[in-house]
Amino acid sequence: MNIFVFLQSRKVMWPSGQALVCKTSYSSSILLVTSTQNLLCFNAIGFFIRMKPIVLVGFSGSGKSTLGKRLAACLGLTFYDLDAELEKRYSISIMAFFQKYGENAFRICERSLFLELLGRGESVISTGGGTPCFFDTMDTIVERAFSIYIKLSPKSLCNRILNSKRKRPLLLGKSEAELLAYIEETLFSREKYYSRANMVLKGEDLSSKDLLAALLNEFDGAFHERQGQSQ
Secondary structure: OEEEEEEOOEEEEEEOOOEEEEEOOOOEEEEEOOOHHHOHHHHHHHHHHOOOOEEEEOOOOOOHHHHHHHHHHHHOOOEEEHHHHHHHHHOOOHHHHHHHHHHHHHHHHHHHHHHHHHOOOOOEEEOOOOHHHOOOHHHHHHHHOEEEEEEOOHHHHHHHHHOOOOOOHHHOOOOHHHHHHHHHHHHHHHHHHHOOOOEEEEOOOOOHHHHHHHHHHHHHHHHHHHHHHHO
16 A cells, blocks of 8 residues: 655655655654554654754663664664764773773763764764763753663673673673672662653564654654644
């Protein structure tokens, strides 16, 4: 089935079930065309992320970088991986940075770079596991971005980290039991920051399509609510 979509007074035919990305001078907007009832999703996405970054938060190993990169591609937005951007900026790996300068210096540089990326406007930003939990960074995220917490259980996070090739400074050198205990303790202390995100999604089996669908539902509902209030 084909749906006729009106974009800037032009009628466009698009196959049902496929995603349509439209880049305008104001924002990148996306519509997952499934029925005529979903056409307002196009307006909803454009309205709510206009000039506003999408920020992914969550513990190390939750899949923020992978999901963020795919989401940005779907939305036609620039993707920033905060850790990767920091390594590029300072020409040093995160592991070497921790070893050479310590965590305090890392957090200061991390926050400074994050604020810079946030100031670039609409984009998708994948943060480090601890990024929202230092200074007043989560306050800034709530105020200036649309945030998504990718939530996994401690056991799921432990399994992912054990099977990951990526070296994480705060998790290095721990046995499986020590790693799980560390994740449980640290996640408990960080949950109060992560849970302030605009959206919380269970991350165990989350795909980029699931994430996109959740965004569409969120923005579509909010868009209808705003429309109702204005009438």
